Structures are given as structure tokens and as C-alpha cells.
Amino acid sequence: xxxxxxxxxxxxxxxxxxxxxxxxxxxxxxxxxxxxxxxxxxxxxxxxxxxxxxxxxxxxxxxxxxxxxxxxxxxxxxxxxxxxxxxxxxxxxxxxxxxxxxxxxxxxxxxxxxxxxxxxxxxxxxxxxxxxxxxxxxxxxxxxxxxxxxxxxxxxxxxxxxxxxxxxxxxxxxxxxxxxxxxxxxxxxxxxxxxxxxxxxxxxxxxxxxxxxxxxxxxxxxxxxxxxxxxxxxxxxxxxxxxxxxxxxxxxxxxxxxxxxxxxxxxxxxxxxxx
Amino acid sequence: xxxxxxxxxxxxxxxxxxxxxxxxxxxxxxxxxxxxxxxxxxxxxxxxxxxxxxxxxxxxxxxxxxxxxxxxxxxxxxxxxxxxxxxxxxxxxxxxxxxxxxxxxxxxxxxxxxxxxxxxxxxxxxxxxxxxxxxxxxxxxxxxxxxxxxxxxxxxxxxxxxxxxxxxxxxxxxxxxxxxxxxxxxxxxxxxxxxxxxxxxxxxxxxxxxxxxxxxxxxxxxxxxxxxxxxxxxxxxxxxxxxxxxxxxxxxxxxxxxxxxxxxxxxxxxxxxxx
Numbered sequence: 001x002x003x004x005x006x007x008x009x010x011x012x013x014x015x016x017x018x019x020x021x022x023x024x025x026x027x028x029x030x031x032x033x034x035x036x037x038x039x040x041x042x043x044x045x046x047x048x049x050x051x052x053x054x055x056x057x058x059x060x061x062x063x064x065x066x067x068x069x070x071x072x073x074x075x076x077x078x079x080x081x082x083x084x085x086x087x088x089x090x091x092x093x094x095x096x097x098x099x100x101x102x103x104x105x106x107x108x109x110x111x112x113x114x115x116x117x118x119x120x121x122x123x124x125x126x127x128x129x130x131x132x133x134x135x136x137x138x139x140x141x142x143x144x145x146x147x148x149x150x151x152x153x154x155x156x157x158x159x160x161x162x163x164x165x166x167x168x169x170x171x172x173x174x175x176x177x178x179x180x181x182x183x184x185x186x187x188x189x190x191x192x193x194x195x196x197x198x199x200x201x202x203x204x205x206x207x208x209x210x211x212x213x214x215x216x217x218x219x220x221x222x223x224x225x226x227x228x229x230x231x232x233x234x235x236x237x238x239x240x241x242x243x244x245x246x247x248x249x250x251x252x253x254x255x256x257x258x259x260x261x262x263x264x265x266x267x268x269x270x271x272x273x274x275x
Numbered sequence: 276x277x278x279x280x281x282x283x284x285x286x287x288x289x290x291x292x293x294x295x296x297x298x299x300x301x302x303x304x305x306x307x308x309x310x311x312x313x314x315x316x317x318x319x320x321x322x323x324x325x326x327x328x329x330x331x332x333x334x335x336x337x338x339x340x341x342x343x344x345x346x347x348x349x350x351x352x353x354x355x356x357x358x359x360x361x362x363x364x365x366x367x368x369x370x371x372x373x374x375x376x377x378x379x380x381x382x383x384x385x386x387x388x389x390x391x392x393x394x395x396x397x398x399x400x401x402x403x404x405x406x407x408x409x410x411x412x413x414x415x416x417x418x419x420x421x422x423x424x425x426x427x428x429x430x431x432x433x434x435x436x437x438x439x440x441x442x443x444x445x446x447x448x449x450x451x452x453x454x455x456x457x458x459x460x461x462x463x464x465x466x467x468x469x470x471x472x473x474x475x476x477x478x479x480x481x482x483x484x485x486x487x488x489x490x491x492x493x494x495x496x497x498x499x500x501x502x503x504x505x506x507x508x509x510x511x512x513x514x515x516x517x518x519x520x521x522x523x524x525x526x527x528x529x530x531x532x533x534x535x536x537x538x539x540x541x542x543x544x545x546x547x548x549x550x
Contacts, residue, residue: 026422056427097429
């Protein structure tokens with residue numbers, strides 16, 4: 001595991017075994033793509049982190065301080081992924097909030113995953129996961145540390161030719177992929193599921209919705225997804241990636257996918273161009 | 276925070292900042308009451324931990340090794356609480372299971388909470404929490420590290436005279452208290468909610484069900500709870516504690532509560548007797 005890590009600003013890669021982030025998943029994270037010392041979606045990441053802090057009752061973050069630390073852990077890395085983890089810190093045993101919260105701040109820099117250009121050109125193969133995401137409006141949308149559903153969903157298969165999975169809610173409607181949001185062009189309209197009962201409001205998703213303001217956010221059935229003319233995933237780490245196959249249904253990357261890949265490219269992301 | 280801690284058998288209180296227990300809440304825990312170097316419910320704790328490992332795809336635990344470590348962190352403590360945390364260990368970034376899992380094992384010994392004898396005699400005051408527990412059958416019953424729902428529920432109030440909260444499911448039916456299971460005697464019958472869609476299958480709950488095999492496990496409405504003749508909580512740390520008040524409804528500790536407190540006392544728990 002090659003990562004440079006700062007914990008509360010100090011160059012260490014260890015945290016207390018009594019941290020509430022570990023004890024209860026009591027915290028938040030952001031995974032941020034850096035390119036040549038810039039992060040095009042930084043304001044969106046900080047906005048979501050602030051929303052998460054408000055939801056969980058954590059103190060406001062110092063975005064400028066986080067940015068300095070993000071640069072510090074990715075020094076001399078032209079391409080990098082930074083994970084920021086924010087927890088409620090060390091507390092007494094028990095769920096009650098500690099008096100005078102002293103959060104733990106972990107900033108870790110990683111090499112970005114190697115993604116072949118053919119992935120951006122041709123797309124990924126997806127499966128439909130069995131696991132149904134539970135409905136919890138109080139936790140939906142934010143990027144909190146309670147991610148066992150994603151771990152279990154990803155553990156459903158080990159076929160390396162299947163690269164991602166579609167997650168559904170308890171009613172069987174589509175929510176997202178496991179580590180990305182999902183968009184589909186259905187009957188000429190760009191659609192993505194709402195994330196107000198489960199799922200994460202990704203920063204890439206927010207960018208797509210800003211670029212395509214007439215997108216429809218709401219229920220997306222599996223049937224509608226199978227009937228889509230194009231399907232793509234978007235995540236802060238990988239950008240816009242076409243879906244070429246879901247179960248036995250094939251798709252060709254379409255004009256909307258290409259236009260958004262181009263948009264990512266113009267923002268400075270180097271790999272988001274079609275090959 | 277006074278605690279003696281072993282991490283993978285070593286006397287340290289720190290874990291890697293890249294541990295999946297912290298990154299995703301990818302793990303399990305047990306909170307075990309020790310009395311004079313014994314833990315009456317140890318086999319039940321190990322049984323639940325094993326069930327959790329099977330559910331999450333974690334390697335089997337070495338119960339004998341855990342017991343030695345539990346004794347080590349509670350040496351010279353006649354009364355103690357041991358928290359065992361088991362995570363999937365350090366992994367690459369991303370939800371996919373690491374190849375060759377190397378779990379992290381944290382065993383921490385704490386002083387037990389100070390509980391006045393009047394609590395066992397007269398009972399606790401409870402509120403009804405607003406938060407509804409999400410339904411996730413794949414995670415229900417086991418004691419995993421994704422506990423943000425419990426944290427948020429406990430954060431709903433700060434009135435120190437209210438000691439616990441009743442959690443309901445998405446349909447409004449009673450599930451448990453925040454850090455204990457709940458039993459009610461309704462129309463002469465001992466009842467406790469099922470925990471197959473949400474909630475934790477507590478070891479104390481299992482003991483009550485073994486002692487009272489005619490208990491009814493199933494739906495428990497809030498109305499039925501309000502109409503109960505006696506209500507009590509059971510947890511591995513605090514044992515059997517009567518409920519004296521839920522919102523504006525009062526209860527008197529009844530014969531079933533007293534009989535179970537006596538059973539706990541006979542198992543060796545010193546404080547579980549009525550004053």
C-alpha cells in the first residue's frame with residue numbers, strides 16, 4: 001500500500017484504535033482526483049463534506065487547510081487520488097456524542113488507478129447486484145464511512161471481466177453503480193436516480209447535472225435501464241466511463257457520453273477522452 | 276480514555292489509517308462483560324462473532340486466543356468490559372475484497388460503567404427516537420461496525436434524565452433500544468422484536484430467549500409497547516434493566532424482569548440484582 005498519509009497534520013499513518021471512525025464508522029470521506037496540483041472538483045468535494053458534517057453534527061472543516069495537506073501528500077505526483085477521512089475522533093465507549101468533539105483528519109495520497117484508454121473508448125461490463133440498498137434518508141447522499149453494503153455488493157462476484165455492479169433500492173429501482181453514479185439516456189432524455197433515500201450524491205454526478213440541466217432526476221427502473229440508448233458511469237476518480245454491457249444487454253457509447261467525456265477533458269482530466 | 280489495548284496481540288493502541296475498519300466500517304465487534312476473570316456469555320459472543328464473520332466473508336476467529344487477550348487487557352480488573360473489534364485489515368483503496376485478507380484484531384479492556392443500584396431496582400427513562408432503522412437483511416442481527424444510525428439516534432436528545440431511546444423500523448414497529456435489546460410483557464406474554472431486517476441479535480437477548488422459550492419473537496407495535504405491563508432492556512454490559520418510563524407512559528418492574536435479573540445474578544453478574 002503506497003500512500004503518503006497525514007493524520008491531524010502529522011506525518012504518521014496510524015490512528016487510535018479507539019477512534020469512533022473505526023468503532024462506529026462515525027465519520028465521512030472524500031476521494032478526490034488531482035491533476036498537476038489542481039483538483040477541478042475541489043469546491044464540490046468541500047461542499048459535500050460540509051453537508052455531511054452538518055448532517056452528522058461534526059464541526060465545520062477548514063477547506064484551505066485540507067487543500068494544503070492534499071498538496072503535501074501528493075507532492076511530485078502529477079496524477080494522484082487523495083482520500084480525506086474525517087471522523088468524530090476518540091470518544092468514550094458508547095454511542096453518545098463525546099463532549100467537546102475533537103475530530104480526526106486523515107489525508108492520504110495515492111497513485112491513481114491505471115485505466116486503459118479502451119475503457120473510456122469502449123466502456124465497462126456491469127452486472128446487476130443482488131443486494132438491495134436500504135432506505136435511510138438521514139444518511140443518503142452524503143459520503144459517510146458506513147460502507148458495508150458496498151463491500152458486500154462488490155463481493156458478490158469475482159469474474160474479473162465484470163468491472164462494476166448496478167445497485168438497486170428495496171423496490172428494485174436502480175440507484176447507482178457500487179463506486180460511481182449512473183446515468184442513462186432513455187427515449188432521448190438523460191436520466192439518473194435520485195439519492196435521497198440511499199446512494200451517494202457524487203461530485204461527478206453534480207457536474208453532469210450542472211452541464212445537462214434538463215436531466216431527469218428520479219425513479220429509474222431496471223427495465224428503463226435495459227432499454228436505454230446509452231449508459232455511463234461517473235465518479236470523481238475515473239470520470240465519465242461508458243457502459244458497454246449490463247448482464248446480457250449491450251450498449252454503444254453515445255453522443256451524450258462523448259460530450260461529457262470531452263467536458264471532463266477540458267476541465268483538465270487527462271484520461272477522460274475517448275481513445 | 277483509560278483502556279488497555281492489544282492490536283493483533285501487540286501492546287499498542289494504534290491501527291493503520293488505511294485499515295478497512297476505518298475506511299468502510301468493514302468489520303465486527305463484541306462488547307463483553309467480565310466478572311472476576313470469567314465471562315458468562317463468552318460462548319454466545321463467540322457464536323455471534325463467528326456468524327458475523329461468515330456473513331461478511333471474514334476468516335474464522337480463534338476464540339481461545341481472543342479469550343487469552345481479553346484476560347490480558349483486564350488483568351487486575353475484577354469488573355471489566357472488553358471490546359473485541361475485528362476488521363478486514365489493510366486493503367487497497369476501493370470496495371473489492373483484498374486478496375489474502377489479513378484481519379486486524381483489537382482487544383481493549385475498559386472499566387465497566389458505574390450503574391447505580393436504583394437503576395436495576397427502579398428502571399430507566401426512555402424516549403421514542405425519530406430515526407427509523409433501515410431494512411437490510413444482509414446486515415441485520417450481526418454486530419458490524421456500521422453504527423451511524425445508532426450515533427444519530429443517540430444524538431437526538433441531550434436531556435440527561437432520558438437514558439435510552441426506542442428505535443423503530445421503517446414501518447414504525449419497535450426494534451430495540453439504541454444499545455440494548457428490548458422485551459415487553461404484553462397481555463401476559465413476553466415479547467421481543469425480530470431482528471432479521473434491522474437491529475442486533477444481542478447475547479443477552481439470546482439468553483432471555485433460552486430462559487423463556489415461550490417468548491414471542493415478532494412484530495411489536497409502539498401501541499403494544501405502551502400497553503405492556505412490564506418492559507425491560509437487556510445488554511451484555513448492563514444486563515437486565517427495567518424501563519420505568521417511555522415518553523409519558525410509566526411502568527413498574529414486574530415478576531419477569533425480577534426473575535431474569537435473578538438469573539443474571541446467579542450467572543455471576545454482581546449488579547444485576549434488584550436493590
